[in-house]
Amino acid sequence: MINLAGRDILHDGPKFALTGLGLGLLIGVTLSMAGVYRGMIADGRALLDNSGAELWVVQQETLGPYAEPSSLYDDAYRSVLTVPGVAQAANVTYLTMQVRSNGNDVRAMVVGVAPGPAGTPGWPPYLVAGRQVTRSHYEAVADIATGFRIGDRIGIRRHEYTVVGLTRRMVSSGGDPMVFIPLKDAQDAQFLKDNDAILQGRRRTAENPAFNRAGSPAVLDAVIASQSVSRSVNAVLVTLEPGHSPDNVASTIERWKRFTVYTRAQMEAILVGKLIATAAKQIGMFLVILAIVSAAIVAFIIYTMTLGKIREIAVLKLIGTKNRTIAGMIMQQALALGVIGFVVGKIAATFWAPFFPKYVLLMPRDSLIGFFVVMVICVLASLIAIRAALRVDPAEAIGG
Amino acid sequence: MSSSTNAQMPTEGILIEGLTKRYGKGDTAVDALKGVDMYVAPGEVVGLIGPSGSGKSTLLKCLGAVIEPTSGRMTLGHDVIYDNAWKISDLRALRRDRIGFVFQAPYLIPFLDVTDNVALLPMLAGVSNRESRERALELLEALDVAHRAAAMPSQLSGGEQQRVSIARALVSRPPVILADEPTAPLDSERALSVIRILHEMAHRFQTAVIVVTHDEKIIPTFKRMYHIRDGRTHEEVGEGLAIGAATNA
Structure with missing residues (x-):
């Protein structure tokens, strides 16, 4: 059996590639955002690792x-x-x-x-x-x-x-x-303190009768000396x-x-759980928004592409093509768009990550998760187009 | 009825008896077909002629198993396919294997080349790609477009596209072909060429062909015609002129 989705993609290659490129850049931004979050955690861990400490004694x-x-x-x-x-x-x-x-x-x-x-x-x-x-x-x-x-x-x-x-x-x-x-x-x-502040401090101390007692000049010297170091x-x-x-x-x-003493695990929990937590939530929100925007774009593109083929779909249905075949064609196109977008996004994110002022850590695990999320988004986004295609009346191919 | 690809030649054509179609219910109901009787023998090409709104398209959709008639009987080959209700469960397979469609515009799949446009139908029916393409090439040869087998539809002229669409309609060797204004977008010469091809193919494959048309140029080529008026058909004997004669008419 001919792969209808593949043929359609090849036939409309440049349009499809440009669409994939646009989606890919969006996915690249999403992967970079995840990389920024990972980079923050990595920076925190690097801070702890590089200190060489096993315990932190603090106030x-x-x-x-x-x-x-x-x-x-x-x-x-x-x-x-x-x-x-x-x-x-x-x-x-x-x-x-x-x-x-x-x-x-x-x-x-x-x-x-x-x-x-x-x-x-x-x-x-x-x-x-x-x-x-x-x-x-x-x-x-x-x-x-x-x-x-x-x-x-x-x-x-x-x-x-x-x-x-x-x-x-x-x-x-x-x-x-x-x-x-x-x-x-x-x-x-x-x-x-700076010199002016030190001078002001000494003057104030000297004006304080508690430190500048008549007959005990050494007290003032001792107090000022303690304030100077x-x-x-x-x-x-x-x-x-x-x-x-x-x-x-x-x-x-x-x-x-x-004192209060923290072990490595406790200090890491403070860094990741408290110091980075707000930034992580911020990035998480961005990721959710980007995922929704990506889904909307894929859905729109696939839906538009499907609407452009309504007459062909009506003919395909009239000549006996199964709904499964038509749905498969649309879903394969959505997945192909996702694969192209992901590849472009991954390359783009890898290329521009070193130019970020802060560390961007692109982890293979995140990429793998990202790939599956993109695929799921593509499948879900294609459902709208599939629904539209399956509602096409084969009678539309016949005039009147 | 077998839904597999029909390789054997049809023998009995298509018979329609008392077919009706009512749209809507109650006061708003419209009777588009009020008892159509029709028979087209294998190898015969008949015209279906009528003014706009006479029920041509409704009849074509009923014959094409796209919409369900309200009552009546349809027999295709040896099989009763409708007798006040569909007698077969898989209408999709019926359309794929036993009915060929030729449309006003060719409606070729733009992303498939000529061969695959024709070969798609048997492929959908489970025939191997190789055999499907062999069948397609054989028909393209018969229709004199084999030299454009690797071309994309957008690279073909209007007449070539219509011949390819005829090849697509014939590739499953259906007992009946429904042609919906197949010559409308073509000039006289190409229109008559398409009708000649339909006659030749109908004869060669013993297929019953119903041509819905308004086209004054091709009406004289039919030996038999059905006029449809107010949802009823009236059989007429046509001139049955040879294509050359029709050209001169």
């Missing part, structure tokens, strides 16, 4: 350091180190800000990493160029996505830093590339000795040190 009753502000004294890590099962504990600060370079600025997450040997939690685990930060001040390692190069001078708050190393896929949960600087500099950048970090990143359960160590730290 009590906060979801820090990524989802909420968290502030700890920078000597807290010493007490954490005493907990059985803790192998390493290192301070870390996170601050998302604009980083200047050559008159431009780049949105980046500035990470303050504690000094220590390679492999200290918080450090970038690998570099693609240059070296790690070795000096105590004014050196930086930047993610390649910032666009910085080795030797570039970048401005963070009041200081300039030299880029000494480049890393890759070190991003915040929001997809902003990271810039690693020494912890002390990061604390200054995050917590220290930053002793806070956002979190302590902890690695464990082999054989120790993260949950047990976390509960020990919480119980004795009065």
Whole structure:
């Protein structure tokens, strides 16, 4: 038996191909939206993986350091180190800000990493160029996505830093590339006030009779000195000795040190379940709308194509063609349109994904699901046209 | 009645007795056919002539098993197909295997080439593609359009398209062909050519052919005609002129 759908497609090849192309671009947008969502999750996981931590010690009753502000004294890590099962504990600060370079600025997450040997939690685990930060001040390692190069001078708050190393896929949960600087500099950048504010603060303190007592000048000096240094970090990143359960160590730290501690699984739940949740719902809505629009377009195209063949369908029915054959022809055309659209969409999404400013992760599983969804949409969309075709009266082929 | 492809030659033509068709009910009912009697023998071509609204199309649709008559009797070959009710269950197979249609416009399937347009019918009936195409080519040869076998319908002239549509009507070797104004869009020469082909094919395949027409050019070619007026047929003897004579008439 002749494949009527195939012959019709070949006969109207350019029209069909252009229609498939248009649908394909729409499917490409849909796949990209799914890729943006996957990219956000991947960024979140990359953030956790690249920190090198197994536990995150944060301010009590906060979801820090990524989802909420968290502030700890920078000597807290010493007490954490005493907990059985803790192998390493290192301070870390996170601050998302604009980083200047050559008159431009780049949105980046500035990470303050504690000094220590390679492999200290918080450090970038690998570099693609240059070296790690070795000096105590004014050196930086930047993610390649910032666009910085080795030797570039970048401005963070009041200081300039030299880029000494480049890393890759070190991003915040929001997809902003990271810039690693020494912890002390990061604390200054995050917590220290500007000179005017410091002067104003000193004046106010000096005017306060509680601190500026006659006969006790050392009190004022001590208070001002305490206000001039930053002793806070956002979190302590902890690695464990082999054989120790993260949950047990976390509960020990919480119980004795009065901190909140998150395991990897809990931190991932916070990132994916809370931080990305709203964006995920937003993208989900877009996906639903795009699916409906795609279905409407396929239905419209197939319906229009079918209406254009009403006379031929009437003749086919008059000469004895089964309804099944006619319905099959329409459905095959809808499916062919879906296949063409999906192939075009997949190629388009793969082609334009690298040009997105944030990470777009196109997963084969999503593509597979997308393919089946497109096929189901095509089948459903073709039903309207099939209904129209089956209602055609074969008598229409006969005049009068 | 067998619904399989009818390879054997029909022998008895088509017989219609007291056929009526009423549209609507009650006060608004319209009797389109009021007792049509008609017989077309195998190998015979008869004209069905009448003014607009006389019931020609209704009769054609009844004969083509597209609409159901209200009463009467129709016999096709040896089989009674209608006797106040359809006597066969699969009307689709009846149309496919035992009735050939030639329309006012050729209505060829635009995305199939000439061969497949003709071969489609036997293919739909389950005949193999190869055999269906062989049958199609044989008919295209007989109708002198074999040289356009690979062409698409849009590449054919009006006369060629009509010959292909005749080949499509004949390919299942039906006992009867219903031709609905087959010469309407054609000039005199091509119109007479189509009628000559219908005569030749009717004779060659012993098919009963009913030609609905208004066309003054071809009316003289019928030996026998049915005039339909107010839903009733009246048999007339035609001139039965040879095609050449009709051309000169």
